[in-house]
Amino acid sequence: MMLSHEPTRILITGSQGMLGTEWAVFLAHHHPEVSVLGTDCRELDITHSAQVERAVKEFQPHWIINSAAYTDVDKAETERDLAYQLNVLGPQNLAEAASKVNARLIHFSTDYVFNGFGHHAWTEKDTPNPLPGNWYGQTKKLGEDFVLRESSNLIFRIQWLYGQKKERFSVLKTRTEFTPFIDQFGAPTWTQDIVKTCFEVMKRGGNGLFHLAYDDFASWYDVYDFVKQEWNLAVQLKPKKSDEVQLPAKRPLNGRLCNQKLKKFLGVSELGSWKTSLKNFLGTLNND
Numbered sequence: 001m002m003l004s005h006e007p008t009r010i011l012i013t014g015s016q017g018m019l020g021t022e023w024a025v026f027l028a029h030h031h032p033e034v035s036v037l038g039t040d041c042r043e044l045d046i047t048h049s050a051q052v053e054r055a056v057k058e059f060q061p062h063w064i065i066n067s068a069a070y071t072d073v074d075k076a077e078t079e080r081d082l083a084y085q086l087n088v089l090g091p092q093n094l095a096e097a098a099s100k101v102n103a104r105l106i107h108f109s110t111d112y113v114f115n116g117f118g119h120h121a122w123t124e125k126d127t128p129n130p131l132p133g134n135w136y137g138q139t140k141k142l143g144e145d146f147v148l149r150e151s152s153n154l155i156f157r158i159q160w161l162y163g164q165k166k167e168r169f170s171v172l173k174t175r176t177e178f179t180p181f182i183d184q185f186g187a188p189t190w191t192q193d194i195v196k197t198c199f200e201v202m203k204r205g206g207n208g209l210f211h212l213a214y215d216d217f218a219s220w221y222d223v224y225d226f227v228k229q230e231w232n233l234a235v236q237l238k239p240k241k242s243d244e245v246q247l248p249a250k251r252p253l254n255g256r257l258c259n260q261k262l263k264k265f266l267g268v269s270e271l272g273s274w275k276t277s278l279k280n281f282l283g284t285l286n287n288d
């Protein structure tokens with residue numbers, strides 16, 4: 001990945017978001033040799049093609065990490081145009097600008113590009129088919145297509161993120177009762193694991209599409225039950241099924257992502273358990 005003698009330049013979009021923040025922290029701590037330009041939406045609006053082209057031309061990045069997206073799954077059903085602009089036109093603008101300066105685009109997508117039918121773990125060869133009632137998933141699928149037009153770009157499909165910027169678990173400390181979904185399957189993924197693994201793939205010259213996931217999976221109920229046990233909480237967990245609640249967007253039930261391709265590329269036999277990572281993450285939180 002290091003090119004000639006000049007420092008590698010990495011442009012991060014959405015650098016104040018959950019994943020973008022993790023990227024900025026990771027690169028500053030572990031790769032101070034890299035020249036990083038972190039931008040939030042005021043500094044670089046990815047929906048604005050001329051602005052994107054200008055920023056990319058000026059900074060001449062070797063890599064563009066796109067952490068910007070429209071991520072409110074339910075609101076996307078009503079803010080359809082905004083979600084389209086961010087999740088489709090944004091990646092398109094970035095992919096076009098990247099190719100003009102020979103930069104490579106790193107983009108993130110989601111298990112929501114699948115309809116969630118069946119019980120198998122989705123592979124990169126499975127054809128995406130987002131649920132009709134999930135506009136977020138549909139826009140993420142369309143965004144992927146633009147990024148993959150350039151063969152040197154990289155997409156990681158990820159799911160159920162948590163990290164320093166947004167942790168989903170302390171809510172259990174404030175409730176007497178909590179009702180997690182018992183029929184949605186996937187795995188909670190620590191943003192720290194995501195950026196470390198992505199960077200490894202980038203360094204090794206990976207391209208195309210990868211599913212970035214642990215070796216095991218769970219329901220949301222399993223996840224919150226794990227946290228409850230770890231923190232020894234009194235909260236009562238009551239499982240609920242997806243069809244018991246009316247949310248604006250439909251959720252795929254089976255979001256399991258198969259990590260075989262990633263393991264083969266990295267030459268490793270395992271990528272760990274979501275439980276180990278979550279336990280480590282919970283240990284980083286202030287437990288008072």
Ligand SMILES: NC(=O)c1ccc[n+]([C@@H]2O[C@H](COP(=O)([O-])OP(=O)(O)OC[C@H]3O[C@@H](n4cnc5c(N)ncnc54)[C@H](OP(=O)(O)O)[C@@H]3O)[C@@H](O)[C@H]2O)c1
Binds near residue numbers: 020067110
């Ligand atoms: N979170 C998950 O569980 C999850 C699951 C699967 C896949 N993903 C994917 O992972 C990626 C990162 O997600 P995340 O959860 O880190 O997202 P996030 O926390 O919602 O961050 C998105 C960032 O994009 C910025 N943004 C909004 N409009 C913008 C614009 N026009 N131009 C530039 N930046 C703009 C936002 O800034 P403001 O806050 O200032 O608007 C925010 O900082 C996304 O591609 C997402 O689809 C996330």
